[in-house]
Each structure stands twice: as structure tokens, then as C-alpha cells.
Amino acid sequence: MRARIDAACARAGVPASRVKLLAVSKLQPVEAIRAAYALGQRDFGENYVQELVHKAAALADLPELRWRLIGRLQRNKVKEVVPVGCSVDTVDSLRLGEALQARAVQDSRVIEVLVQANIGAEPQKAGVAPAELGALVNALRKLPNLRVQGLLAIPPMVAHPELNRAHFRQLRELAAAHALPELSMGMSDDLEIAIEEGATMVRVGTAVFGQRPVRTALPAG
Numbered sequence: 001m002r003a004r005i006d007a008a009c010a011r012a013g014v015p016a017s018r019v020k021l022l023a024v025s026k027l028q029p030v031e032a033i034r035a036a037y038a039l040g041q042r043d044f045g046e047n048y049v050q051e052l053v054h055k056a057a058a059l060a061d062l063p064e065l066r067w068r069l070i071g072r073l074q075r076n077k078v079k080e081v082v083p084v085g086c087s088v089d090t091v092d093s094l095r096l097g098e099a100l101q102a103r104a105v106q107d108s109r110v111i112e113v114l115v116q117a118n119i120g121a122e123p124q125k126a127g128v129a130p131a132e133l134g135a136l137v138n139a140l141r142k143l144p145n146l147r148v149q150g151l152l153a154i155p156p157m158v159a160h161p162e163l164n165r166a167h168f169r170q171l172r173e174l175a176a177a178h179a180l181p182e183l184s185m186g187m188s189d190d191l192e193i194a195i196e197e198g199a200t201m202v203r204v205g206t207a208v209f210g211q212r213p214v215r216t217a218l219p220a221g
């Protein structure tokens with residue numbers, strides 16, 4: 001996967017150091033994360049709060065491991081997430097930002113966040129509408145314990161990755177308009193195009209870890 005990312009960077013004319021691989025480890029056992037860590041992987045993404053909290057505790061002995069929450073966060077789960085010290089990449093409302101801020105103050109922490117943009121304007125998807133993104137970013141920047149680092153988007157499912165190039169480009173333009181350096185976009189099928197359009201972080205699960213075990217319980221996070 002890293003070789004594929006590096007090749008995409010070379011084609012796009014950007015240094016390979018620009019693009020981080022986020023290994024999406026949801027539903028994978030902690031042993032799989034340990035194995036990836038032993039090979040040098042440091043950034044891991046989880047979708048469900050309860051699973052993240054459990055894994056962070058189980059892997060607390062890995063000093064350089066960094067967690068990112070890439071699934072939906074409900075405000076009543078903020079108190080569980082903040083102590084993990086992870087980045088929260090799915091902030092899409094000021095109410096959620098304020099809840100994170102309040103907890104971060106209590107815990108004397110600074111939290112890195114990405115703002116999730118609903119780039120395809122899909123009604124069933126999370127994320128702030130592009131037209132409202134600027135106001136949200138400005139409001140979040142006033143919260144002293146949050147560091148707004150960039151944007152995340154999950155573009156529409158399409159038959160061919162090329163069809164999402166315009167969405168990736170729109171996300172890059174939004175980030176540039178608000179001086180946000182991080183762009184979490186691109187997954188296994190479309191990471192080349194996302195990197196050509198400026199991704200700084202690609203999120204890959206199955207292609208790193210293999211097939212996920214089936215989720216049997218209702219989402220807890």
C-alpha cells in the first residue's frame with residue numbers, strides 16, 4: 001500500500017512524505033494493529049467509540065501509535081473519546097465542537113480535529129454543507145482547546161473513481177480557502193486520484209488488513 005501511495009505521489013509530482021497512510025483498523029483485532037505497528041505503521045483510524053477506547057487501552061504500550069476517530073461521534077460519547085487523545089476527524093457541527101472543547105478543558109487536553117464536509121451533498125451522509133463550512137471553521141477556531149487541522153470527506157459511491165475527481169478538487173479548494181493543511185480523502189479504489197487532487201491522508205482498511213470480520217452487534221459507538 002505504501003508503494004502504491006509513493007507511486008501516486010511520484011506521478012502527481014508531490015513528495016511521498018506529503019501523504020500519510022491512515023490504516024483503518026475497525027473490527028480488526030488488536031494483534032493485527034500490533035503487527036502493522038511492528039512494520040512501522042503509526043496512524044490508525046477507528047469508527048466506533050467503544051472499540052476505540054478498548055483498543056487504545058489494550059495498545060497503550062505502543063508509544064508512537066496515533067489514533068484518529070473517523071466515524072460519527074455523538075455528543076454523549078465525547079467524554080469517552082477525549083481521554084484517548086485521538087484526533088476527531090468527523091466534526092460537523094459547532095455543538096459537537098463545543099462539547100469537545102468543554103471536555104478538553106476539564107481534561108487539560110488539546111484536541112486535533114478535522115471538519116467533515118458533505119462534499120456530494122448526500123442527504124444520508126454526515127458532514128457540513130460546503131456553503132456552511134467557512135462559518136463552522138471560523139467558529140471552531142475560536143475554541144481554544146481545539147486545533148482545526150483540515151477537512152475530511154467521503155465522496156459518493158461511483159462506478160469509476162475518476163467520477164469523484166471534481167469532489168476531491170472541491171474539497172482541496174475549500175481547504176485552501178480556509179488555510180487548512182490536512183485533507184483526508186481517498187480510499188483503496190480512488191487514492192491515486194485523491195492524491196493528484198491534493199490529499200494529505202488516505203484511509204485504507206481492507207487493503208492493509210484484509211477482509212474485516214462481520215460486525216455482529218449494533219454499532220456501539
Ligand SMILES: *Cc1c(COP(=O)(O)O)cnc(C)c1O
Nearest residue numbers: 024070187188203204205206207
Ligand atoms: C471503513 C472506512 C474506510 C476504509 O474502508 P476499506 O474499504 O476497508 O478500505 C475509510 N474511511 C472511512 C470513513 C471508513 O469508515
